[in-house]
Amino acid sequence: MATFGNLSTRLTDTFKNLRSKGKLSASDIDGTVREIRRALLEADVSLDVVKDFTAKIRERALGDEVNRALNPAQQVVQIVNEELVEVLGGDQRRLQFAKNPPTVIMLAGLQGAGKTTLAGKLAKWLKDQGHTPMLVACDLQRPNAVTQLGVVAEQAGVAIFAPEPGNGVGDPVKVAKNGVAEAKRTQHDFVIVDTAGRLGVDAELMKQASDIRKAIDPDEVLFVIDAMIGQDAVATAQAFQEGVDFTGVVLTKLDGDARGGAALSIRGVTGRPILFASTGEGLGDFEPFYPDRMASRILDLGDILTLIEQAQQAFDEEEAQKVAEKFAKDQFTLDDFLQQMQQLRGAGSIKKMMGMLPGMGKMKDQLENFDEREIVRTEAIIQSMTSDERTNPKILNGSRRLRIAKGSGMTVTDVNSLVQRFEQASKMMKTVARGGVPQIPGMGQMPGMGGHGGKKKQQQKGKGAKRSGNPAKRAQQEAGLSSQPAQGSGFGLGAAGGASAPSADELAQLQKMLGGGKR
Amino acid sequence: MAEKAWSFGRAFRNVFGGGSETITEDTWDDIETALISADFGPEITDAVLDVVRAEVDRHRVTDVADLKRILRETLEARLDAFDPTLRLSDRPAVILVVGVNGVGKTTTIGKLANYLTRFEKRIIVGAADTFRAAAVDQLATWADRAGVAIVKPQQQGQDPASVAFQTVQRAIDEQFDIAIIDTAGRLQTKGGLMDELGKIRRVIEKLAPVSEVLLVLDATTGQNGLAQAQAFIEHAGVTGLVLTKLDGSAKGGFVLAVQESTDLPIKLVGQGEAIGDLTGFTPHVFAAQLIG
Numbered sequence: 001m002a003t004f005g006n007l008s009t010r011l012t013d014t015f016k017n018l019r020s021k022g023k024l025s026a027s028d029i030d031g032t033v034r035e036i037r038r039a040l041l042e043a044d045v046s047l048d049v050v051k052d053f054t055a056k057i058r059e060r061a062l063g064d065e066v067n068r069a070l071n072p073a074q075q076v077v078q079i080v081n082e083e084l085v086e087v088l089g090g091d092q093r094r095l096q097f098a099k100n101p102p103t104v105i106m107l108a109g110l111q112g113a114g115k116t117t118l119a120g121k122l123a124k125w126l127k128d129q130g131h132t133p134m135l136v137a138c139d140l141q142r143p144n145a146v147t148q149l150g151v152v153a154e155q156a157g158v159a160i161f162a163p164e165p166g167n168g169v170g171d172p173v174k175v176a177k178n179g180v181a182e183a184k185r186t187q188h189d190f191v192i193v194d195t196a197g198r199l200g201v202d203a204e205l206m207k208q209a210s211d212i213r214k215a216i217d218p219d220e221v222l223f224v225i226d227a228m229i230g231q232d233a234v235a236t237a238q239a240f241q242e243g244v245d246f247t248g249v250v251l252t253k254l255d256g257d258a259r260g261g262a263a264l265s266i267r268g269v270t271g272r273p274i275l276f277a278s279t280g281e282g283l284g285d286f287e288p289f290y291p292d293r294m295a296s297r298i299l300d301l302g303d304i305l306t307l308i309e310q311a312q313q314a315f316d317e318e319e320a321q322k323v324a325e326k327f328a329k330d331q332f333t334l335d336d337f338l339q340q341m342q343q344l345r346g347a348g349s350i351k352k353m354m355g356m357l358p359g360m361g362k363m364k365d366q367l368e369n370f371d372e373r374e375i376v377r378t379e380a381i382i383q384s385m386t387s388d389e390r391t392n393p394k395i396l397n398g399s400r401r402l403r404i405a406k407g408s409g410m411t412v413t414d415v416n417s418l419v420q421r422f423e424q425a426s427k428m429m430k431t432v433a434r435g436g437v438p439q440i441p442g443m444g445q446m447p448g449m450g451g452h453g454g455k456k457k458q459q460q461k462g463k464g465a466k467r468s469g470n471p472a473k474r475a476q477q478e479a480g481l482s483s484q485p486a487q488g489s490g491f492g493l494g495a496a497g498g499a500s501a502p503s504a505d506e507l508a509q510l511q512k513m514l515g516g517g518k519r
Numbered sequence: 520m521a522e523k524a525w526s527f528g529r530a531f532r533n534v535f536g537g538g539s540e541t542i543t544e545d546t547w548d549d550i551e552t553a554l555i556s557a558d559f560g561p562e563i564t565d566a567v568l569d570v571v572r573a574e575v576d577r578h579r580v581t582d583v584a585d586l587k588r589i590l591r592e593t594l595e596a597r598l599d600a601f602d603p604t605l606r607l608s609d610r611p612a613v614i615l616v617v618g619v620n621g622v623g624k625t626t627t628i629g630k631l632a633n634y635l636t637r638f639e640k641r642i643i644v645g646a647a648d649t650f651r652a653a654a655v656d657q658l659a660t661w662a663d664r665a666g667v668a669i670v671k672p673q674q675q676g677q678d679p680a681s682v683a684f685q686t687v688q689r690a691i692d693e694q695f696d697i698a699i700i701d702t703a704g705r706l707q708t709k710g711g712l713m714d715e716l717g718k719i720r721r722v723i724e725k726l727a728p729v730s731e732v733l734l735v736l737d738a739t740t741g742q743n744g745l746a747q748a749q750a751f752i753e754h755a756g757v758t759g760l761v762l763t764k765l766d767g768s769a770k771g772g773f774v775l776a777v778q779e780s781t782d783l784p785i786k787l788v789g790q791g792e793a794i795g796d797l798t799g800f801t802p803h804v805f806a807a808q809l810i811g
Binding site (some may be wrong): 038041042044046047110111112113114116141142143144145147148149150151152155167199200201202226228229230231232233235236241253256261262281375504 | 552554555556557558560561562583603619620621623625626629650652653654656657659660661706707708709737738739740741742744747764766767768769770773792
């Protein structure tokens, strides 16, 4: 789910008012700034950071650049975006590697922030890149934290150093020190030291953390923080900065719907970069943090870059090439449709991918209701077809449809709507493969991007292929469609318009993504 | 809750201390800052400020000390609107503990079990968190410390509902007074996992009614706490809230919004990692800690 989702919604609403006007007055800007302030506060951004942030926005919005701009509202969006990117960290930094291995990474944070899970994710991530990380179990406080780390290490397939049983027994400083020595001896090139959760106000435990830091002299100290944290983020981050002087931040539980304002607060207050984002319970749900993407996500421009990356990982290049050819030659069959869907499922949660699409913030609710099992059902329908039917859906007459419905345990209406959806999807993809730009739900009419079969046209074409002449039935089918993921123009989003008109850059990115099939 | 690096009380002392004794616009600004910093959220903050302003106008209060008293009473009255008693009269009384990841469910169960043993009740805990690595062992350690019985899953990754069922079954067979069931942490946005909670509840209810469903909330949580509560109420039928990690610098002001929007009382408060660090919720103390 898109992080900052609710913040997106708020800002989108705010800008809707702005967009209807050609020019901004000072009171318009004040109103907008007030809305931004409230939205940020509801997103748990710390008050001081909010004050600084809104002051900057106001100052720049009142400045010349807005009045000179062609569309002042767009300009304000741009300003908010730029400021967000700046606060969130500007350019992204990579993990620091030690000149002489092992690179020592220490994890610190509050109880329940997700340190132990993160240790496993980080280890797996490093391992996938060809490194040989070793986990060191220094959380000797929480009952069975050591066992948990052991299980996590096993899942990730990495080594673990856990000489002490934990549960209050053993000296974490000593374990950390021995762990690093052990890694040197056994030639592991990364050491990840998991520590106990501690409160910023617990002087004794902070001292212990600082002792661990001194003992192992880590190359990176990562402060692990829950994206759900509230105003306390600042106090906690400051306490940890004083205590262990962390070098980077990891934001966890970003797969929830927390607005994650803590990201802004921590950056604003400590100046330390956010290096990673953790987005799920699986060991693979872990990615580098991209401030610019996060900012566009806040502005509801969607997280197009991340989407492309994930899609690229999931889709086999050759396969994509073949499919693109098929599109272009109009040979796209239900078999391919099925395959595509299965690949997409391999990419992880469809919801997650959908959440990254622009304008999706607006339809959070529909997304929530979208049932992943829908895909399983669709699979069942397709698998109940003969191969002739799959290659040439046109032969599907009433009795064939009835048979398929029975075979897959669905109703004929479901089969009808699938066939219809498939036709729309293949039409849309054909446009893409031929270099056009299809209607993307939620993006609205894209300025300056002519030459694509608009919504109206597509629907007219669709009508020719439609089975039912009965308007009531058709309406029902269309209603069924609107609950489906973004396939074709039947998706009931319409031109509600993206949060803000995307800039030329973003459009280029979008086109790159859509054009990906051509390679 | 002795001395903190930062405390609401101190923030207020800055407001109320010093030479200034009359109420100025700055006083109101400082109160707003303090309320927002305590995670009350912009909405509740505005609402509370409106009430306090009206009171101040009505009584023509000019002294900051009186303002402080009015503020404390306002918060206290709002916190006090619900009954925080745990209802455990059924035999066995089944308590289901739910919440998002890392809020302290397992720790709370350990402390709650220990707390209830003081009333000479026979208690059994069920380790239905079969998902997270070593969660079962963690609960077993707590059960050991509190000296209560435990039902563990027979195999790795067993259906949590079946563990819950076995726990309640054993509680009935061996006449335990109270059965406390741990569940895996889940984010409220995961539909499938939330459905699983519904299933656990339904399965338990085949044997015995569920007396309490406690939603554990982390005091450091911000405004997302509300979304958590709403989702868990919908799927698990929460009957009470537990606020944990109050020993930190976070104030957990968001619980007021949760309590008011969901009509659910805060029943327990967790304040540390030791086995005795669990108390009932007293609005008076909570409000006093906020205002200082």
